[in-house]
Amino acid sequence: MTDHPAPAETYSGRILGFTIPARDVRGRMVRLDSVLDDILAAHDYPPSITHLLAEALVLTALAGSLLKEDGAQITMQAQTENGPVRLLVCDCKNGALRGYADFDAARLAELGANPSLFGLFGKGHLALTFDLPEGRGRYQGIVPLEGDSLGEAFQNYFVQSEQVPTLIRTAVSSGPKGCRAAGMLVQHFPDGEEGRERLHVRLDHPEWEHVAVLAGSIRHEELLDTGLSLDALVWRLFHEEDEVRVLHGAELSRGCRCSVEHYEQVLARFPEEERVEMRDENGMIVVDCAFCSRAFPISL
Structure with missing residues (x-):
């Protein structure tokens, strides 16, 4: 029998998946740095839009990693008719990420340095579209764009539209060396990762409550710490569990498909x-x- 070397730990630019079988939980983590800079370099965005788009790209990568079929694509759109940000759109297909924002610069400048999600969009909506390969169709869910952050709006999407208990955490940091962003998505399925019965009326399920407390303890600085691998971060959160299975997922890249x-x-x-x-x-x-x-x- 040939020994196969253990895969290198994931630090950035690659999805890390994990499951906790005894709790019927699955999760995804991702950290973006150079890929994020490559995408953002196409436009000279102001800081508030840079932060917004960075968070959107992390969320799209996390949601896209839930699609198992090769060639499947997820598209995220946040849109409004009365806010400074007219359109925010990102998509992910086979690990290829892209995104951009269309906004009114004059109205944006009036909001100051740290505008709220409502300040950026006003009364808007969030749409996630899943395109399946080989002509197997598409499905879309739309929810109001509500919450203190885009990550919270995403979390509301999975709870309201998919009816799956979900916890999402994101972190974004910009500095002289570029922009970094990271995120974690954790979900509960009562019958394993595929699940059957939805828990839309059972958010107080004891297994989910336990995992949500552990996952919710993660700090922004931990998500962004480039010296801490995502594998180590999963271990830090869930080391008391009997078994945690880790899967090193797709490598991410800037994926504009124009030609x-x-x-x-x-x-x-x-x-x-x-x-x-x-x-x-x-x-x-x-x-x-x-x-x-x-x-x-x-x-x-």
Whole structure:
């Protein structure tokens, strides 16, 4: 029998999954640094938007890691009609992350340095869309954009829309060396990770209460501590449990999927008369990618 070396511990840029079988709990952790900087570098965002988008990317990575099928995609949209942030959108597919924010800079500046979630969006909504591979369809859940943070709004989504007891914690830090963000998602299924009966009326389940107290003790500085592996952090939280299974998940990357070929395929679906109207004085159709802030001239 060949001995296989134990996988290296996860510090950043990769999902860490874990389960606590005796408590019927699953969890995910992630820490982003260089990947986050690569995504944020496409736009010169003000600090409040940098913080918001960093948290959104962490949450999208965590939620995306719950999809088991290769090629599945999750898209997160936070949108409003009356707030300074008009649209926040992120998606994750096979570990490839991307995201951007559209906002009114003048109105944003009026909010000061640390605007609340309500200040940024006003009365908005949060939508999560899950696209399954091979044409197996999609499903979407929409909830009000409520709470003190985007992480709390995500937590409300899983409790209200998915009807799964969920605890989410996030942390974001910006400094001279760039932006770092991290997060943890913990969920309870009464019959194991797949689950059957939902616990939407059983949030006082003793197993869930126990795990929620332990998981809720995590501190922001622990999530962001680059010298502390995520494996060690799981152990620190749950070392008294009889068994904790750890799974080293997908490696994350900046994943804008724009290309000339992609946009040619999209534009080819439009009637010729509509493509004529899109062309500029040089006969080119210029497509701007909001995610990576690049322009693609198409001669279709």
